[in-house]
Amino acid sequence: MPDPLEFAAFASLLPVGILRSGLEGRYSYVSERVTDLTGVTVESALESGWEQCVHPDDREAVLHQVSSARSARKPWQGEFRCVLPDGRIRWLLGQATPEHDLQGHVVGFVWTLTGLDLDVTTRRGAEEALRARRDEERDRDLQLLLATATQGIVLVDAQATIVTANRALEAMFGWAPGELIGQSIEQLEPPGARHARAQHWTGYFAAPGARPPGVNAEFFGQRKDGSTFPIEVSLNHVADAGGGHAIAFITDSTERKRAAAALQERTIELEHRTAQLSRLASDLTLAEQRTREQLAKTLHDGLQQLLVGAALNLERHLAREAQRGARPDELLVRAKGHLDQASADARSLSQELFPPALHLVGLPAALTWLAARTRNQYGLVVQVSADPLANSDRKDVRTLLFESVRELLFNAVKHAQVDRVTIDLSLDPDDALCITVADQGIGFDPAGLVERGKAGKAGWGLFSIRERLTLLGGRFDIESTPGQGTRFRLVAPRGEAQDGIEAQGRLSRVATRPVPTDAGFGPAPALRILMVDDHAGVRRAFRELLHERPELHVVGEAADGLQAIAAARALRPDVILMDVSMPRMDGVEATRRIRAELPFIQILGLSTQVKTEDLHSIELVGAAGFFNKGVDTQLLVDHLMALHATTTKALPGQTV
Numbered sequence: 001m002p003d004p005l006e007f008a009a010f011a012s013l014l015p016v017g018i019l020r021s022g023l024e025g026r027y028s029y030v031s032e033r034v035t036d037l038t039g040v041t042v043e044s045a046l047e048s049g050w051e052q053c054v055h056p057d058d059r060e061a062v063l064h065q066v067s068s069a070r071s072a073r074k075p076w077q078g079e080f081r082c083v084l085p086d087g088r089i090r091w092l093l094g095q096a097t098p099e100h101d102l103q104g105h106v107v108g109f110v111w112t113l114t115g116l117d118l119d120v121t122t123r124r125g126a127e128e129a130l131r132a133r134r135d136e137e138r139d140r141d142l143q144l145l146l147a148t149a150t151q152g153i154v155l156v157d158a159q160a161t162i163v164t165a166n167r168a169l170e171a172m173f174g175w176a177p178g179e180l181i182g183q184s185i186e187q188l189e190p191p192g193a194r195h196a197r198a199q200h201w202t203g204y205f206a207a208p209g210a211r212p213p214g215v216n217a218e219f220f221g222q223r224k225d226g227s228t229f230p231i232e233v234s235l236n237h238v239a240d241a242g243g244g245h246a247i248a249f250i251t252d253s254t255e256r257k258r259a260a261a262a263l264q265e266r267t268i269e270l271e272h273r274t275a276q277l278s279r280l281a282s283d284l285t286l287a288e289q290r291t292r293e294q295l296a297k298t299l300h301d302g303l304q305q306l307l308v309g310a311a312l313n314l315e316r317h318l319a320r321e322a323q324r325g326a327r328p329d330e331l332l333v334r335a336k337g338h339l340d341q342a343s344a345d346a347r348s349l350s351q352e353l354f355p356p357a358l359h360l361v362g363l364p365a366a367l368t369w370l371a372a373r374t375r376n377q378y379g380l381v382v383q384v385s386a387d388p389l390a391n392s393d394r395k396d397v398r399t400l401l402f403e404s405v406r407e408l409l410f411n412a413v414k415h416a417q418v419d420r421v422t423i424d425l426s427l428d429p430d431d432a433l434c435i436t437v438a439d440q441g442i443g444f445d446p447a448g449l450v451e452r453g454k455a456g457k458a459g460w461g462l463f464s465i466r467e468r469l470t471l472l473g474g475r476f477d478i479e480s481t482p483g484q485g486t487r488f489r490l491v492a493p494r495g496e497a498q499d500g501i502e503a504q505g506r507l508s509r510v511a512t513r514p515v516p517t518d519a520g521f522g523p524a525p526a527l528r529i530l531m532v533d534d535h536a537g538v539r540r541a542f543r544e545l546l547h548e549r550p551e552l553h554v555v556g557e558a559a560d561g562l563q564a565i566a567a568a569r570a571l572r573p574d575v576i577l578m579d580v581s582m583p584r585m586d587g588v589e590a591t592r593r594i595r596a597e598l599p600f601i602q603i604l605g606l607s608t609q610v611k612t613e614d615l616h617s618i619e620l621v622g623a624a625g626f627f628n629k630g631v632d633t634q635l636l637v638d639h640l641m642a643l644h645a646t647t648t649k650a651l652p653g654q655t656v
Helices: 002-013 032-038 043-049 056-072 116-149 168-172 191-206 256-322 330-353 356-361 363-379 395-416 446-454 458-469 501-511 536-546 561-573 586-598 631-647
Strands: 017-022 027-030 074-082 087-099 104-113 152-157 160-163 219-222 230-237 245-252 383-386 420-427 432-440 474-481 486-492 525-531 550-560 575-579 601-605 625-628
Touching: 002 017, 027 043, 027 245, 032 043, 032 087, 032 104, 032 575, 043 486, 056 074, 056 087, 056 586, 074 631, 152 168, 168 245, 191 631, 230 256, 230 631, 245 356, 256 575, 363 383, 363 395, 383 561, 395 420, 395 432, 395 458, 395 486, 446 474, 458 474, 458 486, 525 536, 525 561, 525 601, 536 550, 536 631, 550 561, 550 631, 561 575, 561 586, 561 631, 575 586, 575 631, 586 601, 625 631
Parallel strands: 383 420, 525 550, 525 575, 575 601, 601 625
Antiparallel strands: 017 027, 017 104, 074 087, 087 104, 152 160, 152 245, 219 230, 230 245, 420 432, 432 486, 474 486
16 A cells, blocks of 8 residues: 555646545545546635545545445446536546555455546537437427327326327317316216226226227217217326326227128128029029929829820730730831830839839938949949938938039049049038048049139039039039049038028027117117126026116126026127126136127126236226226116117217
8 A cells, every 4th residue: 555645746747636535535635636527625625625626416426436436446447427617517437446454354445537528528419419319300200100199199197187199089089189188088988988997097007008999898978068979998007206107009990890880781681692692593493493303203193104004005905916926016016015115214214213222211321322233324333431420301401412413423434534433421520411422433633623613614513513502501612633543522501500501590690689770760779788697686687687777788698607608698788797606617717708709798797706907807808997886886887878878879870
C-alpha cells in the first residue's frame, strides 16, 4: 500500500480524477482533476464523495453499483452522466480498484474518473436524439393509425374509464370527437348488461391477457341515442405502474350477422334442394322399378299368357291332325316353334326387367341369380360372396345397387377382357351396404374417364351410378390402373335414413334454428329457453318463474348434459340455462360440446356454488355468464330480458 504523500504526488500527474477511500466509503484523497471533471470541490468530495455530481436519472443505479462493489470488495466500472455546476451534462467513466495490504487483504479503493466528452457524450447524445425521434415517429404513427383505422379502438384503465377512443369508435357509437374521454365504458353498453359487464371488467383486470372475439359471449353495444347493435370485441392488456390498461378492438357485426342470416337462409334452401334431389333420385329409381315391374307384369300376365294360349291351341290342332292320320302341317309346326321361342324370350325379358329374387328374397339372392345369368348369357364367371344380412327394406336402394352391379358386369364383358369377376356384398362399420366388384382385366385411367365423360364421349353409365348413389346418401369409388385391373366400390344406406327422411331431418334441424325476420309486422317472439337441471323441482320452479314474463318461454327441459346436447340439437333454443353439477355429464362438458357444435346458442351457467371474481369454469368453456341459484335470480331474469330486447333490436331489417 503506497505512502499517502507518494500517492498524492503520483496522482496529481495523471490526466484523470483520482480518489482514495477506505472500506467504509470515506475519502482520504481527492485530486484537483476531480473538480475539473465534475465541478465538485476537493473539500466537498472529501466530505460527501464524488457521487453527488451524478445525474438524478443515473444516481440510484450508480449508488447501488458502488455500494455493491464496496461490500463485495471487488472492482467496479460504469458509465454515467455528471451534472456540471452550469447545468451542462458530461459523460464520465468511473472505475474502482481494490487496494491490498502486504497480507493481501483489501483495505480500501482507488477511484478514477475519466471524461468521455469527445466520444461517449456525443454518441450518447446522438442515441438519445435518435430515440427521441423514434418515439416521436412512433407516437405520430400511432396517432395516424388511430385516426385512420376503420375498426373501433378504445383504451380503458383499471377503473373501466375511457382514456382514448379513436374516431371510428366515436362514429360507430354516435359520439362527438373527444366526448367519450373520461367516461365509463358502461356508456357503450346496454343497461341490462352493465352489471354483468362490470364483473367482466373486474375479472379481466384480475387476470389480464389477450382475448380474441367470441371467447366469452356475444356482445351488444349501445349508441349515444340509446339504440343497440351487435359487436365483436377483442381485448389486449398493456401493463404499467397504474394497474395497466385494456385495449379493446370493437367491430360492428350488424352486417356480418345479416350476411350470416342470409347465408343461413341460403343453407336452408340448399338443404331443401338437396332433400328434393334426394327424394327425386329415390323417386326416379322407384319409378324405373315400377315401370319395369309394370312391363314385366304386362309380359307375364298379358303377352306370355297369349303366347302360351296360342301355342296350346296349335299343339291341340296338331294332335287332332295326327289322330286322323294326317301329316303335320309344316307351317303350323314352324309357327308352334316360333310361339315357344317367343314365350321363352318374354319370360326371360320379364325376369330381366323385374327379377323375382330381388323383390321377393333380397339383394344377396338377387346377386347370386345375376351371377348365374351373366355366366349363361356371356360366359363370364362371376364369384359372389354375400353376407345374408346385407339387405335393405328399401326398394330404391335394392334396385339401384342391383342395376349398378348389372351395369358393371356388362362393362366387364365389353371392356375388361377377363373371364372372371368377383362380387362381395357386406355391411360396413356404419351398417351401410357395401358392394365391391373387382376384376384383373386391362384396367383404365379413371382421370381419363372423367375427361371423356365431361366431353360426352364415354362413361355415362358410371357417372349415372355415382350421381344416383350420391343423391341417396351413398358413394361410388373407382380404383383402376392400366394393366392392373379394376375395383368398383358401391356404398349405400341400408335403412330408411336417406330416402328423404334423414334429409328432411337434417333440413328440420337447420330450419329449427330461429331465423331473424322483420319484427315490424308484429310483436317480437319470446326468447326460447332450454332449462337443464338434474332436479325436477328446480326445473319446474324456473319454468314457472320465467313464464311469468311473456318475453321468456321455456321450450324444453333436460336432466343431464347428454340430454342437454340432444335437446339443443333438436330444439335450437336461443338460450340454455345450464346447471353445473349433474350426473352422467356435467354442465361444463355439455357447454363445451354445445358451443363447438352450435355456437349461436347462448349458455348461462347455474350453480349453488359461490361466485368469485375469476371466471367460472363453465364460462371458460364458452358460457356467456354464471349465476348463483337463489341469489342471482333477479339478475338472471334481468339478463334474459336485456338479451330479449337487444336481440329484437338487432334483427335484420330493423333500424338499430
